[in-house]
Amino acid sequence: xxxxxxxxxxxxxxxxxxxxxxxxxxxxxxxxxxxxxxxxxxxxxxxxxxxxxxxxxxxxxxxxxxxxxxxxxxxxxxxxxxxxxxxxxxxxxxxxxxxxxxxxxxxxxxxxxxxxxxxxxxxxxxxxxxxxxxxxxxxxxxxxxxxxxxxxxxxxxxxxxxxxxxxxxxxxxxxxxxxxxxxxxxxxxxxxxxxxxxxxxxxxxxxxxxxxxxxx
Ligand code: TMP
Numbered sequence: 155x156x157x158x159x160x161x162x163x164x165x166x167x168x169x170x171x172x173x174x175x176x177x178x179x180x181x182x183x184x185x186x187x188x189x190x191x192x193x194x195x196x197x198x199x200x201x202x203x204x205x206x207x208x209x210x211x212x213x214x215x216x217x218x219x220x221x222x223x224x225x226x227x228x229x230x231x232x233x234x235x236x237x238x239x240x241x242x243x244x245x246x247x248x249x250x251x252x253x254x255x256x257x258x259x260x261x262x263x264x265x266x267x268x269x270x271x272x273x274x275x276x277x278x279x280x281x282x283x284x285x286x287x288x289x290x291x292x293x294x295x296x297x298x299x300x301x302x303x304x305x306x307x308x309x310x311x312x313x314x315x316x317x318x319x320x321x322x323x324x325x326x327x328x329x330x331x332x333x334x335x336x337x338x339x340x341x342x343x344x345x346x347x348x349x350x351x352x353x354x355x356x357x358x359x360x361x362x363x364x365x366x367x368x369x370x
Contacts, residue, residue, distance in 0.1 A: 155281075155282075155283070155284060155335060156284050156285070157284060157285045157286070157287055157335075157336055157337065158248050158284045158285070158286060158287065159287050159364070160194075160247075160248040160251065160252065160253050160254060160287065160362070160364045161254050161255075161256075161284075161286040161287050161288075162254070162255045162256075162286055162287060162288035162289070162290065162359065162362065163255070163256045163257075163258065163259040163260075163261070163286045163288070163289055163290070164176055164255065164257050164258065164290050164292060165258060165259070165261050165262060165265075165289060165290070165291050165292070165325065166291055166292030166294065166325070166344060167292075167294055167296060167299045167321050167322055167325075168299060168310070168313045168318060168321075169294070169298075169299035169300065169302040169303040169313070169318075170292035170293070170294045170344045171292055171294075171302075171344050171348070171351065172257050172258065172292050173257050174348060175292070175348075175351060175352060176255060176257045177198075178348070178352045178355075179196075179255060179352070179355055179356070179359065180196065180198040180255075182356065183196035183253075194251065194252065194253045194364050194365065195251070195252045195253065196252070196253050196255070197247050197252050197253070197254045197255070198255055199237070199244065199254060199255070199257070200256060200257035201230070201233060201234060201256060201257070201258045201259055201262065202215070202233055202258075203233055203236065205236055205237075207229055207232045207233040207236060208233045210229060211226070211229050211230060211233060214226055214229070215310040215311055215312070216308070216310060216311075217310075217311055223267065223271045224271050224275055226267065227270070227271050227275055227276050227279055228279060230262075230263050230267065230276075230279075231263065231276075231280055231283075234259070234260065234263070234280070234283060235283075237256075238283065238284070244256070245284070253359075253362065253364050253365075255359075256286075259286060260280050260283050260285070261289065261325070261328060261332070263276045263279070263280050264276050264277065264280065264324070264328055265321055265324040265328060268324055269317065269321065269324065285332065285335055285336070285337050286337060287337065287338060287362060288337070288338045288358065288359070288362055289332055289339045289340070290340050290342055290355060290358055291325060291329060291339065291340070291341045292342050292344035292351075293322075293341050293342065293343060293344055294344040294345055295345065296315060296318040296319045296321075296322055297315070298345060299318055300313075300314075300315045329341075340358045342355060342358070
């Protein structure tokens with residue numbers, strides 16, 4: 155598997171704060187664009203995407219429609235293909251020198267669909283996708299993550315404590331594999347305050363070569 159440079163992903167349990175942290179990171183970049191800014195162009199994105207396949211996945215996650223787990227695994231892979239190679243996709247943006255950060259990507263499929271479908275299917279469906287340059291794992295005790303989710307409205311199909319305990323175990327088992335493949339893997343303590351965690355994220359992103367390649 156090859157690595158897409160200038161591409162970072164946030165991964166973690168549901169409730170670990172990846173979405174909040176990506177918003178804060180985007181705010182840090184907002185209002186700055188070359189040539190008058192020292193920062194590279196920044197593109198914030200997520201999976202499931204807001205595209206047609208991603209919207210279908212959201213209906214499954216919300217429990218509005220029910221599909222076989224293997225079909226859901228296939229939908230996540232189809233959504234990812236569009237995300238990477240469709241119009242204004244990740245691959246093209248990164249090649250043009252944009253810094254792209256996605257709230258979830260391929261590791262989520264190996265972890266979540268690994269639980270619902272077994273390991274082999276999500277590995278096969280995702281075997282040809284490139285890896286990100288940086289993977290930030292937001293580590294949090296599943297019990298604390300669950301308390302955060304309890305404070306929100308609505309509940310998605312994977313947002314239960316017993317499932318999230320397995321999610322954390324699978325991430326822990328999977329992360330060394332990515333490090334061996336050449337991805338820079340960093341664990342962020344997601345139990346810290348929002349501002350403190352944002353600083354850890356900023357420090358990790360600053361180590362990406364694109365942040366120094368003539369921009370500062
Ligand atoms: P989130 O946007 O709130 O993180 O919700 C996305 C949910 O979808 C989350 O429970 C993780 C799950 N998911 C998968 O099961 N497989 C995937 O490939 C991706 C990207 C997400």
